[in-house]
Amino acid sequence: MTPPDDASFLREAIQLATASVAAGGGPFGAVIVRQGQVVGRGQNTVTRDCDPSAHAEVNAIRAAARTLARPHLDDCVLYTSCEPCPMCLATSLWAHIPRIVYAASHEEATRAGFDDTPIALTLYGAPSPAACTCLHHHPLPEAAQPFDAWLAKQDRVPY
């Protein structure tokens, strides 16, 4: 089994996030990795697909579960360009994903107009989950690129 290369897989998630903006989607990307291989990729397609559940992480989880032909991803890692929201975290927990690595913090997403704090407060009663030991922050300088691309896009569709 190949040892995890967090920075490399996170860069792929960030590239997907930046490419998503150019494609008319939201500035988020994610990959699911099993034994050193990407088995699912996702971009935020909420407005492109008219689907409020179509965050990058959920799309990547759906893709990986389809690839592996099973709904549980116990042996996989989720790499995501940004700290996952409550929906994406809960989906990851149902999928039994034991490790989630993210680049940008949710404070950085807020700068670009994406604030999931109201949802966290409604559900958690706090900005962060109570006891989610699977979450790991791996900061990278390029983590800001998707949000910069989003803010620079004149015809972006906010949601």
Next chain:
Amino acid sequence: MTPPDDASFLREAIQLATASVAAGGGPFGAVIVRQGQVVGRGQNTVTRDCDPSAHAEVNAIRAAARTLARPHLDDCVLYTSCEPCPMCLATSLWAHIPRIVYAASHEEATRAGFDDTPIALTLYGAPSPAACTCLHHHPLPEAAQPFDAWLAKQDRVPY
């Protein structure tokens, strides 16, 4: 606008849940209602579709958003056969659904082997969300039917 008929729409959600078991899915059903009309239906298809996100409520939300061609359902009500899990709640909040009515409690789902308490404890630090005023419990005698059908099914696929 037709006044809401909670029991009638909940019964439709419960019928979808019972039919889901017969079709090889999980014992959960949901409908999304706008101005007295059903605009989206969902059943639990986690194992049928190999999709950990395919809970009845998420499937109904996706269907309604497709029907209405918009990701936000501010003018809709979600009726679900059972108390929504953290993933379904978070998806409903992203979809801006202002009112959720459910029949069975999550304790009743636990009887049939579906326990989302570990996920709630990880995220909320408690079995229930902190401040979710949109949630309404409307108990009905037939709310147990989908779980009874599930437990009676010899070839059920647990997950």
